[in-house]
Amino acid sequence: MHKRTFLKFSALAAATFLSLPLMAHAENAKLKIGFVGVTSGPAAAWGISNQRSMEARAAWLNELGGVKIGDKTYDIEIVPFDDQKDPKRAIAGMEKMAQDGVHYVVGPNVDDGAAAVRPVAEHNGIMYFPYAFPKELFTAPASNAILGMVANYQSGPAIYKYLKENKGVKKIAFVAANESDPLSQRESGIAAAEGLGLEVVSGNVTYQVDTTDFTPVLLPVIQASPDLLVLSGVSPANAPQLIRSARELGYTGFISTETGQDATVLQEGAGELAEGFISVGGASTPELASDTMKEFVDRYTKMFGEYNDESNTKVYALEYILETLKANPAAIDNVEEYKKTMDTFEAPNPFMKGDAKLRYVGMTSFGQKRQVSVPLVVNEFKGGKFETMFVGQVD
Amino acid sequence: MEQIIANGLYLGAQYALIALGLTLIFSLMNVLNFAHGQMYVFGGFVTYTVVVQLGLPFIVGLFASAVVLAIMGAAIEKFLFAPVVRRSKRDESTMLLAAGVAFFLDAVILLFFGEKQRGVPKVVNGVLNLDMRIIMPYDRILIGVLAILLIVVFIGFMNYSKTGRAMRALAQDKMAAQLMGVNVARYSMIGFALGAMLAGLVGGLLVTITGVNLGMGGPTSVKAFLMIMIGGAGVISGAIAGGFILGMMESVGLTVLSAYGDITYLVIFATLMVFLAVRPQGLMGKPWG
Numbered sequence: 001m002h003k004r005t006f007l008k009f010s011a012l013a014a015a016t017f018l019s020l021p022l023m024a025h026a027e028n029a030k031l032k033i034g035f036v037g038v039t040s041g042p043a044a045a046w047g048i049s050n051q052r053s054m055e056a057r058a059a060w061l062n063e064l065g066g067v068k069i070g071d072k073t074y075d076i077e078i079v080p081f082d083d084q085k086d087p088k089r090a091i092a093g094m095e096k097m098a099q100d101g102v103h104y105v106v107g108p109n110v111d112d113g114a115a116a117v118r119p120v121a122e123h124n125g126i127m128y129f130p131y132a133f134p135k136e137l138f139t140a141p142a143s144n145a146i147l148g149m150v151a152n153y154q155s156g157p158a159i160y161k162y163l164k165e166n167k168g169v170k171k172i173a174f175v176a177a178n179e180s181d182p183l184s185q186r187e188s189g190i191a192a193a194e195g196l197g198l199e200v201v202s203g204n205v206t207y208q209v210d211t212t213d214f215t216p217v218l219l220p221v222i223q224a225s226p227d228l229l230v231l232s233g234v235s236p237a238n239a240p241q242l243i244r245s246a247r248e249l250g251y252t253g254f255i256s257t258e259t260g261q262d263a264t265v266l267q268e269g270a271g272e273l274a275e276g277f278i279s280v281g282g283a284s285t286p287e288l289a290s291d292t293m294k295e296f297v298d299r300y301t302k303m304f305g306e307y308n309d310e311s312n313t314k315v316y317a318l319e320y321i322l323e324t325l326k327a328n329p330a331a332i333d334n335v336e337e338y339k340k341t342m343d344t345f346e347a348p349n350p351f352m353k354g355d356a357k358l359r360y361v362g363m364t365s366f367g368q369k370r371q372v373s374v375p376l377v378v379n380e381f382k383g384g385k386f387e388t389m390f391v392g393q394v395d
Numbered sequence: 396m397e398q399i400i401a402n403g404l405y406l407g408a409q410y411a412l413i414a415l416g417l418t419l420i421f422s423l424m425n426v427l428n429f430a431h432g433q434m435y436v437f438g439g440f441v442t443y444t445v446v447v448q449l450g451l452p453f454i455v456g457l458f459a460s461a462v463v464l465a466i467m468g469a470a471i472e473k474f475l476f477a478p479v480v481r482r483s484k485r486d487e488s489t490m491l492l493a494a495g496v497a498f499f500l501d502a503v504i505l506l507f508f509g510e511k512q513r514g515v516p517k518v519v520n521g522v523l524n525l526d527m528r529i530i531m532p533y534d535r536i537l538i539g540v541l542a543i544l545l546i547v548v549f550i551g552f553m554n555y556s557k558t559g560r561a562m563r564a565l566a567q568d569k570m571a572a573q574l575m576g577v578n579v580a581r582y583s584m585i586g587f588a589l590g591a592m593l594a595g596l597v598g599g600l601l602v603t604i605t606g607v608n609l610g611m612g613g614p615t616s617v618k619a620f621l622m623i624m625i626g627g628a629g630v631i632s633g634a635i636a637g638g639f640i641l642g643m644m645e646s647v648g649l650t651v652l653s654a655y656g657d658i659t660y661l662v663i664f665a666t667l668m669v670f671l672a673v674r675p676q677g678l679m680g681k682p683w684g
Contacts, residue, residue, distance in 0.1 A: 040501065044510040045510050048510040208660060210615070212605045213406055215535075217649055220650065237512040237606070240514060240606060248522050268514040268515070268606070271516055305509075306511075308511070
C-alpha cells in the first residue's frame, strides 16, 4: 500500500517536473515575424543587417518578458529566408511565410524582389516592409507594402539641393551598377538633379557588380569634371572601391550616395580617401540616438560580434509592426485591421531623443501612408566615422 | 590610349594569376574547380585577418594566405577529389563535388569572416601621373609587378623543378608518367595545393586594391573559366594569354564602349561565342584534349 502510494506520488511529481518547462514555455504565445531578403552574395550586408536587427531586438524584448498585445503576451520569433537577391527565391520565401501563418514580413531588399512578392503578399494577407523604392508598390491600388526607409527620390533631391545652395555645386555626374535598383535610382536622381537646375555632365556610365578595377569605369566620368559624383544605389561592397578609384584619378569634388553605408567598411576599403563622402544614415548620431538606441547597438554587437551602421535604419521595421499591433490587437492576424490603424497610428520613438514619434508617412510621395517615418539623416564621413551633415523629415 | 593599355596590363596580370591555378588543376586532374573563386576570396580574408585584425605586416598576411590555401587545397584533393576520381569515371561527379565545395566555402567564409566588405589599407601611397596620359596608383603598379613576378616564378618552377616537370608529365599523359615512376596521387595533391595557393596569393594581393567580400567567389570563377576558354584549358601559356587578353578587352571595352552603356561583357561574350565556334580548343589548346 505504502509502496503503491509512493509510486503514485513519484509519478505525479515526475509528471509535474517534466511539464514545468512546457508550462513555462507555454506562458507566452509565439508571434512570428518574417524576413525575406538577401543574406548571401555581394549585397548580403543589406539583408543580414535587417535580419540581425530583428533578431537582436526580438531577443531583447523576449528577455524583458515578451510583448503585450491586447490581453496576450507574445514572444517574438523571427522567421528568416534568404532570397539570394533573386525574385524567384523571394516569391518562394513569401509563399513559405504564408504557409507558416506569418502576416508581417520585413523585406525584400531590392526592387525586383519587392515587386515579385506583391501578388503573393496580397493574396495571402501579408503586410511587408521592402527596402526598395518602386512607387507602384506603395501607391493605390497597392496597399500591403510599407517602405521601410527613406527612398532615394526623397533623399537625393535634399542632398543635391543642400550641396547646390551651400557648396556651390553646379555640375553633377552619375554612375550606377548595371542592375535594376541602381539604374532606376540613377534615373530618378538625374530627373531630380535636372529639376534643380543642375547640369548632368555624365549619366550613362555603368559597371558590373563584380568589377575589380573601377579605374577604367570612372575615367570617362572624371574627365567630364563634375562638382558632384553620385554613386546611384551603390552597395557597401562597391562604395569604397569607387571612392578610391575616383580620388586616385585626381577627382577632388563631392561624392555622394542615397544608400546606407557602413563606416568601418569605408575606412578599411578607402581610408582617408573616403573623407567627405556623403551618404544617408539613420538615428545613430550622438545628436539623435536615445539610450535605447545605444543599448540596442551594444546588444547587437554582443550578439553578433560587430555592429552594422545600416541597422540604424533597419531597427525600425519590427518596432513599427509591434507598436501598430499593440495599438490594434485585432490586426494580429488581419492585415485589413492593420491598414485601418496606420492612418492615425502614433507611438513614442524609442530610438530617438526627445519626443519623436513613430508614425506612418508618405502622403506626398505615394498619396497614402505607406512609409515608416525615420529621420532623413545625411552623413558626411570624417575621421573614420559618420558626422551628421543635416537632418530632414519625410512627409 | 596609354591609360587603356596600362589598365589592361594591370588587369591582365591579376587575371592571368587567377587563371593559372585553375588551369593547373584542370590539366592534372581533369577537374573543373568551381570553388576556385571561393579559394581566392578565402585567401583575401586570411590576409585581411592577419594584417588588419592581428596588425602584422602585409607580407606576413600574403604568406599566411599562401600556406592556408595550400593546406586547404591539399586536404580537399586528398579527402574529397582523390576518392571521387578513384571511384567514378564520370566527369560530372567531380564537377558536382567542386560545386559543393564552392557552396561549403561560401558558408565557411560567412561564418568566420562575416558578410561585410573587407579591405586592407594601401600598401604604398601615391599616384603615378604622367601628364594625365597615364594615371596609375603606386600600389596597383606594385601589385601588378608582384603578379607578373609570381607568374614568372611559377613558370620557372614548372619548367625547371623536379616537381614541376613531374606535374607537366602528368598533365601531358597520365599513363606514360605513371609508367615512368611518377607518383600520380602525390603530384595530383601537390598540383591541387599549388593551384589553391595561387588563388590564395592573388586574393591576398588584391585585397589591398579591391577589398574582398563573400559574394566575389562565383563571378571570379566565371572570369577564370572565361580566360582558360580563351587560352585553352589545361595549357599554362594559354591561361596567361587568356588572362591578358581578357584584361585588355575589358579595359578597351570600358573606355571605348562606355557611351553605349554597360555592354563591354556583352561584346566579350558574343566575341567568345564566335571564337569558340571557330576554335573550340582555345588559342593554345589541343583539339584532342
